[in-house]
Amino acid sequence: MAASASPTPAPAPVMLSYDLTVTDITQMSPKLWALHLDPILPLDMGMFTILAAHINLALGTLCAVLPRRPDLRPLVDSMLRLDTVGLYLLSERGHGLDAFNIETTASMTDEGDAFILHTPREEATKFMPATTPAFDTPKVALVMARLIIKGTDRGSRFFLVPICSRTEMCAGIASRTSTPSTPLSPPTSTALAAARAWFGAFKAAIEAHDAQRAAALLAPDALWRDILALTWDFRTFRGAPDIARFLNDRLAPSAPTQLVLDEQWVALERPYPDLAWVQGIFRFAATAGPVSGVFRLVPGADGVWRAHTVFTNLDGLAGFPELIGPYRDPLPNHGHWYEKRARELACEDEPPRVIIIGGGQSGLEVAARLKYLGVKALVLERQDRVGDQWRKRYEALCLHDSVWYDHMPYLPFPPTWPVFTPAPKLADWLENYAHSLELNVWTNATVTKAVQDLKSKLWTVTCKRGDGSERTFVVRHLIFAVGWGGGTPQRPHYPGEELFAGQILHSSEHKSARDHLGKKVVVVGACTSGHDICADYYNHGVDVTMHVLLHARLTPHAEFASTDFYREGGPPTEIGDLLNASYPNHLMHLVHQRKTREIAEADKETLDGLKKVGFRLGWGHDGSGFLMLAWTRSGGYYLDVGTSKLIADGKIKLKNDAEIEGFSRDGLRFKDGSKLRADVVIFATGYTNVREPIQKICGDEIVNALKPVWGLDAEGELNSAWRDTGVPGLYVMMGNLALCRFHSKHLALPPETPLCACRLVMPRAACRAARRPLHHHGKGKALLLDLRPAAGADPFDDAGSADVDVDARWVRVGVGWVNRDR
Incomplete structure (x- = not known):
């Protein structure tokens, strides 16, 4: 027998979300009708066809005969779970649905206990989607054929026939695609039609500056995230009324025009059975410069598609293109490059306009963005070589983010690069990156102080070089790119340390497990460094115990982010960055609650093993896993690459039933009276607060005026990393390679809030628009945000400080700003 196939998506999530029973199907219950009205089905006719055949035709027929054929119940139950897909093979290529003239035959064997089905010619081929081993699911079919008994045609009957297993067609059955697939499959074509219709109305409303008409195209609980494009800030607006006010304020000065839908990126997505959207990317020109955007459409109860999320991102500055591609230096350089480069690096002919403190990935990436916007920047790195902050860490250190996530601006990793980058390899890459892009980096250069003139707001920055000489620069812009705490270790101290006969180290001082072969090692701390170091010791045969602080609740995760x-x-x-940033953090909080449950289920065996040995697990804020911990604490989790199983299997010992009381001569004493022998104790307890290096260089007055740097504000945006810090001309660049890649451009572009004066590079028209404040048109009361720390709070503690996000001179009124000095 032959059957024709057409490729289609898996329908399981849709059907399983309705939990149908035999009664639902035989009685055509409201639940059955609700499935047929699921809003995903009109967008995906392939899925609709499969479900209609499976439920209405195959299951409908079998459920009807169950009372007299109870032996079919196991098959029906399997089909209700979609462990088996049912097909309805009536149609023939030469006869369509004409049951009276079908040619497929089913001849009874002489023994009378079986039938042989036969397709006599091409026109008798059955035609039905999804007859191949797709979705990793076996299939059975109700095949209509002419019943032949001892040569006599007894008319058309249905026969239950296995079609394929999970991996291959059943013996004697062939399946082939009868029509070529098209570049746009039916679901994509339908999604494209929905995107075109919505975007046409959106374009007309935005270009007409009609805020109310644009807001009518949004779901009532919509979210609009904007990075610099319309607000000159990082803002997220919630709900159609607030979005309407924001658009009413910003459409005219931003003057969006030339809106274009980038149709190649329109897609229908269904991450969960109860969640689906049509996603699209669009572009437009604004006063500030070119803008890219993302929208996601969801169906309403009335069947109308509206945007649930909209994202707008400033890609560049009008009139200031990046000096790449067609804008690169077109002139030959015969014999002058070396001297010219040396003078540029020495800042002999032109002083820098921007000083960047720190030459790790964050400093280098923002330096590269500035250079190719035509802004001279000088990076001052205290280490002897670029990359030493990675090169001098423990040799087992390896990135837990993948190569595709970690590419750097202008110079991505080559296709030969490993998926996970070893730290020494990354260190060499950073050094080569600075050289290849001709970034101005002074190594062995320590910034001793930076003083801001209160009137001019200019910074006087003093730098001491390795040869003992000093150099002073006067700049308007000072960027701290020193990482979390500027590399200053943070570790607790305990009584009796002076009595301990062994070695006490911070993880920043640890180099290799080979240094301690044959010794007993205790690692205090259970985040990434703690796990990595423990695994390194185990792999070298060293007796190692992990001590988890009693109050800790670690969130271990297999990596799933951004895959x-x-x-x-x-x-x-650049498309991945756009899509990744287009999810507001309020939405990601909810999504990651579901993701965390999925990960917990997938890792159940490992997590159960961790619980069995006493490892205390945590699931982040409201069960949202590592994401919100990363945004609020920059810690408290571990992305598992294998060490969790070593702990669960007892290969790495665990001590977490008591707090450390102090040191003894041969190890550690705990508050419950227990002891732990150790020759080496390593504290993997992280680094100091991000504000500390700023305080050391700029002083108390500046750091007291500084907003919280890390942590989320009320809108779900980071407080002041990459944006306005509350101190004019002072900025903080930090984060992993991916965050620095994306946000280094934002830091190199315009001011982050409508409150600030022009910053690094900015055309005058954009500057005028940036100074225009948002106005409030509602009747809500003003919300005064107190900039002082809460009673008893550490003013240098960034963790969890999410309520202070405005300059002291300004108060927030709804989505607007009011200068209270006026």
Whole structure:
């Protein structure tokens, strides 16, 4: 027998979300009708066809005969779970649905206990989607054929026939695609039609500056995230009324025009059975410069598609293109490059306009952005070589983010690069990156102080070089790119340390497990460094125990972040960045609650093993896993690459039933009276607060005026990393390679809030628009945000400080700003 096939998506999530029973199908219950009205089905006719055949035709027929054929119950139950897909093979290529003239035959064997089905010619081929081993699911079919008994035609009957297993067609059955697939499959074509219709109305409303008409195209609980494009800030607005006010304020001065839908990125996505959207990317020109955007459409109860999320991102500055591609230096350089480069690096002919403190990935990436916007910046790095902050860490250190996620601006990693980068390899890459892009970096250069003139707001920055000489620069812009705490270790101290006969180290001082072969080691701390170091010791045969602080609740995770956007064969990095940033953090909080449950289920065996040995697990804020911990604490989790199983299996010992009381001569004493022998104790307890290096260089007055740097504000945006810090001309660049890649451009572009004066590079028209404040048109009361720390709070503690996000001279009124000095 032959059957024709057409490729289609898996329908399981849709059907399983309705939990149908035999009664639902035989009685055509409201639940059955609700499934047929699921809003995803009109967008995906392939899925609709499969479900209609499976439920209405195959299951409908079998459920009807169950009372007299109870032996079919196991098959029906399997089909209700979609462990088996049912097909309805009536149609023939030469006869369509004409049951009276079908040619497929089913001849009874002489023994009378079986039938042989036969397709006599091409026109008798059955035609039905999804007859191949797709979705990793076996299939059975109700095949209509002419019943032949001892040569006599007894008319058309249905026969229950296995079609394929999970992996291959059943013996004697062939399946082939009868029509070529098209570049746009039916679901994509339908999604494209929905995107075109919505975007046409959106374009008309935005270009007409009609805020109310644009807001009518949004879901009532919509979210609009804007990075610099319309607000000159990082803002997220919630709900159609607030979005309407924001658009009413910003459409005219931003003057969006030339809106275009980038149709190649329109897609229908269904991450969960109860969640689906049509996603699209669009572009437009604004006063500030070119803008890219993302929208996601969801169906309403009335069947109308509206945007649930909109994202707008400033890609560049009008009139200031990056000096790449067609804008690169076109002139030959015969014999002058070396001297010219040396003078540029020495800042002999032109002083820097920007000083960047720190030459790790964050400092280098923002330096590269500035250089190719035509702004001279000088990076001052205290280490002897670029990359030493990675090169001098423990040799087992390896990135837990993938290569696709970690590409750097202008110079991505080559296709030969490993998926997870060893730290020494990354260190060499950073050094080569600075050299290849001709970034101005002074190594062995320590900034001793930076003083801001209160009137001019200019910074006088003093730098001491390795040869003992000093150099002073006067600049308007000072960027701290020193990482979390500027590399200053943070560790607790305990009584009796002077009595301990062994060695006490911070993880920043640890180099290799080979240094302690044959010794007993205790590692205090259970985040990434703690796990990595313990695994290194175990792999070298060293007796190692992990001590987890009693109050700790660690969130271990298999890595799942961003795999859809950053993977082999995935979209270009700039598209991945756009899509990744287009999810507001309020929404990501909810999504990651579900993701965390999925990960917990997938890792159940490992997590159960951790619980069995006493490892205390935590699931982040409201069960949202590592994401919100990263945004609020920059810690408290571990992305598992294998060490969790070593702990669960007892290969790495665990001590977490008591707090450390102090040291003894041969180890550690605990508050419950227990002891732990140790020759080496390593504190993997992180680094000091991000504000500390700023305080050391700029002084108390500046750091007291500084907003919280890390942590989320009320809108779900980071407080002041990459944006206005509350101190004119002072900025903080920090984060992993991916965050620095994306946000280094934002820091190199315009001011982050409508409160600030022009910053690094900015055309006058954009500057005028940036100074225009948002106005409030509602009747809500003004919300005064107190900039002083709460009673008893550490003013240098960034963790969890999410309520202070405005300059002291300004108060927030709804989505607007009012200068209270006026």
